[in-house]
Amino acid sequence: MKKTLILETAHLLLSKHITKDDIVVDATMGNGYDTLYLASLAKKVYAFDIQKQALIETKKKLDEQNIKHVELILDTHEKINQYVSNYKGVVFNLGYLPNADKSITTTKESTLNAINQILPNLKTNGFILLVIYIGHEQGKIESKAIQDYIKTLDPTLYKIAKIELPYQNNQPPYIIFIQKEKDEG
Numbered sequence: 026m027k028k029t030l031i032l033e034t035a036h037l038l039l040s041k042h043i044t045k046d047d048i049v050v051d052a053t054m055g056n057g058y059d060t061l062y063l064a065s066l067a068k069k070v071y072a073f074d075i076q077k078q079a080l081i082e083t084k085k086k087l088d089e090q091n092i093k094h095v096e097l098i099l100d101t102h103e104k105i106n107q108y109v110s111n112y113k114g115v116v117f118n119l120g121y122l123p124n125a126d127k128s129i130t131t132t133k134e135s136t137l138n139a140i141n142q143i144l145p146n147l148k149t150n151g152f153i154l155l156v157i158y159i160g161h162e163q164g165k166i167e168s169k170a171i172q173d174y175i176k177t178l179d180p181t182l183y184k185i186a187k188i189e190l191p192y193q194n195n196q197p198p199y200i201i202f203i204q205k206e207k208d209e210g
């Protein structure tokens with residue numbers, strides 16, 4: 026698959042922050058492209074999706090490349106802390122599964138609920154990376170809710186970057202990168 030500029034940028038950022046000692050989470054597995062990329066960087070990857078089709082697609086790709094250090098979980102990313110601990114970072118590529126039911130999409134409720142549970146568990150330099158799509162109605166609602174939410178975060182605890190494509194005129198996706206400055210525990 027040819028990567029879009031925003032996904033290429035997201036992956037570049039991930040490559041700078043993930044090492045072979047890290048456990049990372051793909052919160053929205055979809056067709057598995059991000060999961061496979063994360064697997065090339067990390068010691069262990071856990072990937073979540075609420076659609077069985079996503080697990081089938083991703084497992085096929087993992088099997089083709091004989092990749093074993095990835096665990097696929099058919100559940101909402103809101104339950105992340107029930108399945109995984111000690112993660113360095115979590116990636117959300119929001120929206121719906123391409124070429125599938127567009128009504129099954131991430132929502133502001135599930136995404137914010139998950140982020141709320143992840144942030145206190147991040148260690149120093151731990152991160153959440155979100156790719157946010159505003160080209161569909163649910164995405165616009167989700168984008169606004171995330172923007173409002175991140176304004177409430179303590180700036181002494183989190184550094185937040187926003188990466189956009191301001192010269193593209195078709196409502197392109199953008200990246201939010203939240204990095205923990207210091208451990209709370």
Ligand SMILES: C[S@@+](CC[C@H](N)C(=O)[O-])C[C@H]1O[C@@H](n2cnc3c(N)ncnc32)[C@H](O)[C@@H]1O
Binds near residue numbers: 060075129131
């Ligand atoms: C844009 S796709 C992800 C693309 C994927 N990262 C890739 O590389 O192909 C978004 C995915 O999020 C999933 N999703 C929606 N709500 C979810 C939830 N609460 N927990 C986990 N996955 C969810 C959808 O089923 C969909 O497959």
